[in-house]
Amino acid sequence: MTRELPTRVSAASALPPSGAAGIGFENVSVAYGSQLVLDSLTLTVKPGEIVALIGPSGSGKTTALRAVAGFVKPTAGRIIIGDRDVTHVAPCDRNIGMVVQNYALFPHMRVEDNVAFGLRARGVTAELISQRIPECLRLVGMEAYTKRYPRELSGGQQQRVAIARALAIRPQVLLLDEPLSALDAQIRRSMLDELAKLHRDLPSLTVLYVTHDQAEALTLANHIGIMRDSKLVAFGSAQALYRNPPNRFAAEFLGRANILAAKSLATIDAGLASVQFGQTLLRGRNHHALPEGSDCLVCVRPHDLRLHPGEACGNTLTGVVRGVQWQGDLHSITLDVQGQTLRLSSTPLAEPPALGASLAVHFDPADVTLVPESDTNG
């Protein structure tokens, strides 16, 4: 197929979805046979927002995405796109684009025909198709590859074409299911930058992004939902969830926080409280307004632990060094503190501590979040 490139259209004006539309899950449940795999999911993705769903394998992330796409039918609840209840609408009438992990390009079609596929299926005119193909490919930096077959492209390039194909129909909603997980680490990082740029070019595109990778979620998403055992156990802005995880699971899954079990919360002031960890009194932010006297978890990130407690500190703990790993740009040190494990990340140390040595660490109360003991709060 030959065509002339249209006069250049800016990326932003080329492909805005036809009116921004959010996504709403209202008490959505999905079961396969007798197995409930999505349990009363309620979640809102605002128009133009990127929401990442993260969680362990089998927790129900893809099922949630497929419910939006219309590939699985909820056993209860409603799916809303924009102001439409699409629960019973056919997938092709939902105005969504979807990209999955393994590219799923048609191998016998050139790039241009892959991108045109959804448009042809909708009976779009040849003229409009010939305009849309380069627009979409330009958005993902692939305009020079129209004549290639998928086998003539790298994995990252194939995934860019898959994104262009999903965008060609001008969807209001883009569903991304582990789109980067088949790529190697370096390509993944550059694709992440490109996805962020794509969203800047198409700010009204609403994106639901499923991933195992918390770094992808933190980098891209406005809000993050954490799934566990078919349930949403935490939801919030990326920063808020990271700084104030609502439960142990969220704290450990997003950023691998240290968690210490403590007792007897006592209010100090200005949102601070003290708790008893063994014989040691620790202070932290009582962000979740946990009640006086309650047992709770002390959550502190590995990079917020400091060596050299001689500095004005606050909370100091002494433990026995159980592991020292040099990872290039940091040292990761594992300590046993009163039978619990504490991980510390530090800039590379000229003289790392020896295994079995006693080591004191401290952390600022402002870097500690007190988290409820219950795992399901969220």
Ligand SMILES: Nc1ncnc2c1ncn2[C@@H]1O[C@H](COP(=O)(O)OP(=O)(O)OP(=O)(O)O)[C@@H](O)[C@H]1O
């Ligand atoms: N077509 C199906 N038939 C039966 N069970 C299914 C089907 N698809 C998924 N499941 C089950 O539903 C549960 C949730 O699967 P889902 O793919 O949503 O999880 P996930 O969080 O996306 O996992 P992963 O990160 O491994 O992709 C799993 O226990 C899975 O085995």
